[in-house]
Amino acid sequence: MGRLLVSGAAAVLGLTMLTGAPTATARAVPLDGTFPSRIALPNGFQPEGIAIGPGPTAWFGSRADGDIYEVSLRTGRGRVISEGPGTPSVGLKSDRQGRLYVAGGASGTARVVDTDTGELLADLTLTTGTSFVNDVVLTRDAAWFTDSSQPQLYRLARTSRGPAASATTVPLTGDWVQGAGFGANGISTTPTGRHLLVVNSTSGLLYRVDPTTGAATEVDLGGASLTMGDGMLRQGRTLYVVRNRSNQVAVLRLSRDGLSGRLVRTITAADLDEDTSFDVPTTVARFGADLYLPNARFTTPPTPTTEYWVTKVRARAGS
Structure with missing residues (x-):
């Protein structure tokens, strides 16, 4: 039957998640068959990361306790599939084998979760120093994690059978300037797939990183700044960079080698449907022609009743 988000009874009655926690209140699916433009997450969830697919299924991590919440993009209904360890779940990525790779924030860890069963497949310490993975x-062949507190990346080898038992630390060198505040944040690959792209949230600079050496080269963006740059998504030569507290998504057209790019569009609240909004979106994933962004609401004090949601916007790349 594939991946079922809720049991038949729960789908009809909107009762409880399999873990016993209540589901978020989902908006009705429009009669024209389109997916909802706003998806509610559980109150108090404190989302940060998102991963989508394969298929119209998304996963979100909680900064509060590390829970992993699974949502149907078609219906907006969801459930917790994996209870967290009490430390944050931040950036997420899913692979075609049904494994979810989870960055652990200030815990200095990474986890791997089976998205079908919720089983914890791996719990790895990436560093014991001050960190924010x-x-x-x-x-x-690898999962690459950024560290916003230290000028380094972590490489976790992976195969079709799963992740390695430990990760390798790769220092960032070359043009990289750590500076004060958050450093390395969002990470992607270049259009050729041979290098990594890493944004520095505080300086607003984008770097191309050689994965074999860690040598970083500043990407020429023609004067465009990516301050408050958070999660990133590359589709072909288009790079989407979420600028969290600016409530914007910068859309860049990259050169094939990833050494230069130009800003072609900025997605703002004006691009959203009238029933949704941005409130400090942190990262982005894509399904079909649409982008999905969880709103972390960093400027709103978190409480058990604070509302959180996911915003959908059309993924027009610009000219």
């Missing part, structure tokens, strides 16, 4: 991208 923030985001993750999957390449053909």
